[in-house]
Amino acid sequence: MFVDKAKVYVKGGDGGDGIVAFRREKYVPEGGPAGGDGGKGADVIFRVDEGLRTLMDFRYQRHFKAPRGEKGRNKSQNGANAENMIVRIPPGTVVIDDDTQEVIADLTRHGQQVVVARGGRGGRGNIRFATPNNPAPELAEHGEEGQERWIVLELKVMADIGLVGFPSVGKSTLLSVVSAAKPKIGAYHFTTITPNLGVVDVGDGRSFVMADLPGLIEGAHEGVGLGHEFLRHVERTRLIVHVIDMAGSEGRDPFDDWQKINAELDQYNAELAKRPQIIVANKMDIPEAADNLIEFRKQIGEIHPELEILEMSSLTRQGVQEVLYKAADLLDQIPEEPAVEEVAEQTERKIYKLDKKEDNSFTIRRENEMFVVESETIERMMKRMQLNTHEAILKLARTLRHMGVDEELRKRGAEDGTIVRIGDFEFEFVEGSSYYY
Template sequence: MFVDKVKVYVKGGDGGNGQKAFRREKYVPLGGPAGGDGGKGGDVILEVDEGLRTLLDFRYQKHFKASRGENGRNKGQHGANAEDMIVKVPPGTVVIDDDTGEVLADLTHHGQQVVVAKGGRGGRGNMRFATAANPAPDIAEKGEPGEERYLVLELKVMADVGLAGFPSVGKSTLLSVVSKAKPKIAAYHFTTLSPNLGVVEVGDGRSFVLADLPGLIEGAHLGAGLGHQFLRHIERTRIILHVVDMAGSEGRDPYEDWVKINHELEQYNLRLLERPQLIVANKMDLPEAKENLKAFREKIGDKYPIYPISAITGEGIKELLFATADLLDTLPTEPYIEEVEHEERKIYKSEAKEEQEFTVHKENEFFVVKGEKIEKLFKMTDFNQYDSVQRFARILRKMGVDEALRNLGAKDGDSVRIADYEFEFVE
């Protein structure tokens, strides 16, 4: 089963909790704090494995959560960092953030990696909070939560040559003749529902990977038929073999077929028309094929080379393969990859201060405080420790949360909600 698009959930490991401990040894009555930091949570990393050809495995496992870091220990010992989670993907995988639609990575080479969910840092032990004013702090942090997100993985087949054309023009038959691939072949449209790959041996020691892709129809760039499923894969090919039913066996005009398919390629991605294209005039063994080919050549001119063949009888196939291999030798070996442009941004101190770190609004009888920094601080605070609660309150006061609540009308005893928890506003 060929799977070329999946949605998965990834979460980096949480950081380990910091330890609250004190040095207790004989003859050392005032040993001081000795709680170590927690370890870092594991990252979720996607890595290319050239042995994979499909995203089928992600049909059965869609959640990937890295391990959390080890908690800190007494005697100043830090917890161990968690191991990263390596998730194998096939070459040609495009990683997209499901919420924003941003392309995070385009993975093409064996061993290439990208971190898609970072693990949280370990919480600090009470050794980190010791000061001259408070030499024995009774406070330790919880581990930072790891990043989490939904990803869409799209596979674009990595092939040297792609077969393009309307349904039932003979693409699958051609692949089966020139390689050992065994695609499904039948006398109805859309027999090929997913890409088939075959290695073609030219005969002089050269070879290339040929992809038989699902047939196109009008409106494919808008998703009609199997449009997007097909066009996604042809983006990677270095050469397009445009297969045309030169006999017009289904009542269509060969030239109009060629024009319509090129229009779909142009509408989907203008750069596809810049790709080298060889026209394969198939079904030359049928009546009217020679007359149609003559008219076709007059309309096309000399812009594209035309190779008359018959996939059934084998006529002209050898010349086509040699021409394809010769053209590949003149092209870069790297696959075509759309570069993702990231806008360069600079943040100056004056601008950073003006950035709003939180929002405050009222819902019924509750005052609701929201903000990524505040919610992260909340999750890393141990509310069973008095000193930790006081530190949490001091940080909120310093950020201006108290003042914002007062300006909104909060009074002593009013309920304030942060995340899923409720607090009482105290003047």
């Protein structure tokens, strides 16, 4: 089974907690703080493995949670950083943020990788809070939470040549003739519903990868039929081989088929219309094909006289070798690097930046007799602080006072004993000492 789209949940590991500890050794009075920092949580990293060809594995495992960092230790020892989680993906995978629809990375080369979920920083131990005024602090921090998000993976087939055309024009038969691939072949539309890949040996020492892509129909650029499921794979190919049923065995006009397919490619992505293309007149073993080809050449010549049309019959193999030689010659002139939207290294710098300056803004609203303070900076700080000691509460109170929260609460009518809620924590406002319990 070929799977070319998947949605997965990724979460970076949480940072390890810092600890409160003191040096306790014989003959070392007042040893001071010795609580180490927590280790960094693991990142979730997607890495390209050229041995993979589908996203099948993601049908059975959709959640990837990286391990958290180790807690800090006593004797001033830091906890170990967690080992990063490596998730293997096939080349040609586009990684998209499900919420913003932003392309995180377009991974095409073996070993290329991108961090999709950062691990959290480790919390600081009490040794980091020691100052001349407070040489033995009982303060420590929780580890920072790891980044989490939903990711959409889209696989675009990595092939040198893509066979395009209406259903039942002979694309699968051609691939089966020129390679060892065994695509499903049948006398009905959409026999091919997933891409088939085959390695083609031209016979003169050259070879290339050819993809038999699902048949197009009118309106595909809007998602009609297999629509985008087909068109996303054409984007990866370096050369398009446009197969046309010159016999008109389905009752269609060959020239009309050629125009419609090109229009669908252009409307989906204007760059596809500029992609090098070979026109292959297939089914030339059928008597009606010869007369149709004469008219087709005349119509094409009026608008694109430079285009070459190759005659072929997949069934009898007439002209097949000429098509392969022509395709190999054109590939020699086309750069091997596929056109991609954005490479991982650029994206990583784009998405993950250094922390910006803290935003000290806050809002206060009233819920009955309670005041609710809302501030990303304060709530983030409270999540990291271990608010189980009187010293930690004092530090929080000083921070709130410096930010102006105390003064604003007084203006809004807060009195001694008024309940103040910040995030999941509730405190009593103490008018005399201006801090919270």
